[in-house]
Each structure stands twice: as structure tokens, then as C-alpha cells.
Amino acid sequence: MVGGGVRAGKVYSKALKCLENDYSGKQVAFFTCSGQGGDPKGYADAKAKFVEATLSNYPKISPVSTEAFGGKFKILGKTVTDTFDITKVEAWALELGKLFTQ
Ligand SMILES: Cc1cc2nc3c(=O)[nH]c(=O)nc-3n(C[C@H](O)[C@H](O)[C@H](O)COP(=O)(O)O)c2cc1C
Numbered sequence: 001m002v003g004g005g006v007r008a009g010k011v012y013s014k015a016l017k018c019l020e021n022d023y024s025g026k027q028v029a030f031f032t033c034s035g036q037g038g039d040p041k042g043y044a045d046a047k048a049k050f051v052e053a054t055l056s057n058y059p060k061i062s063p064v065s066t067e068a069f070g071g072k073f074k075i076l077g078k079t080v081t082d083t084f085d086i087t088k089v090e091a092w093a094l095e096l097g098k099l100f101t102q
Contacts, residue, residue, distance in 0.1 A: 006071070034068065
């Protein structure tokens with residue numbers, strides 16, 4: 001599983017670096033965490049911009065599943081907005097568990 005947060009419209013560079021690895025013969029799932037991903041009105045755009053557009057730069061990767069989660073926006077350690085939904089993360093993890101053991 002590869003994923004990371006989003007800042008100023010860009011997925012964290014460490015996550016992008018992970019996507020450069022050779023995953024031949026391996027199952028890959030990719031996710032992002034962003035403020036927009038947890039907003040029902042912004043979700044589809046977040047999935048297109050942060051997940052699908054990012055993966056289009058790594059054509060060798062055919063993910064078994066992708067997701068755009070919400071996130072916590074903190075300034076000086078204080079949470080300003082919180083669109084993170086742990087229930088959604090847990091549901092996705094269970095789904096991945098099934099996919100990865102097929
Ligand atoms: C400086 C900064 C810039 C951000 N830029 C965006 C953004 O462009 N779009 C967005 O949807 N969320 C944005 N966010 C919200 C983050 O994506 C959210 O806080 C996410 O949880 C970050 O991932 P992390 O918790 O793993 O660090 C930003 C947050 C910070 C602190």
C-alpha cells in the first residue's frame with residue numbers, strides 16, 4: 001500500500017518516490033489524505049486530481065484499489081479543519097485485506 005497527504009495540490013514527495021519502485025508481480029493500492037478528499041462536494045475532484053492524475057505518471061502501476069480520504073488540517077499543532085473519517089479507512093483496509101489474500 002502506498003499513499004500520502006496532499007499539500008498545495010501535491011501529493012507528498014516521499015509517497016511519489018515510493019511509486020517509482022518496481023512493483024512487478026505485486027498488488028498495489030494507493031491512497032491520499034487531503035482536506036478535499038473528506039468533503040462530499042470535493043471528493044470526486046480530489047480522487048481525480050490527487051489519485052488518478054498522480055497514478056497516470058506511473059503507467060507501470062495498475063492498482064487493485066485506490067481511495068481519497070479526508071485529512072486533518074493543522075496549523076501550529078492545532079486542528080483547524082478535520083475531514084478525516086477513520087471508519088472509511090478501516091472499511092478500505094478490510095477490503096484490501098480481502099483483495100490481497102485472493
Ligand atoms: C500547508 C498545507 C497545505 C495543504 N494543502 C491542501 C490542498 O491543496 N488540498 C487539500 O485538499 N488539502 C490540503 N491540506 C490538507 C492536508 O491534505 C491534510 O491536512 C492531510 O491530512 C495531510 O496529510 P497528513 O495528515 O498525512 O500530513 C493542506 C494542509 C496543509 C497543512
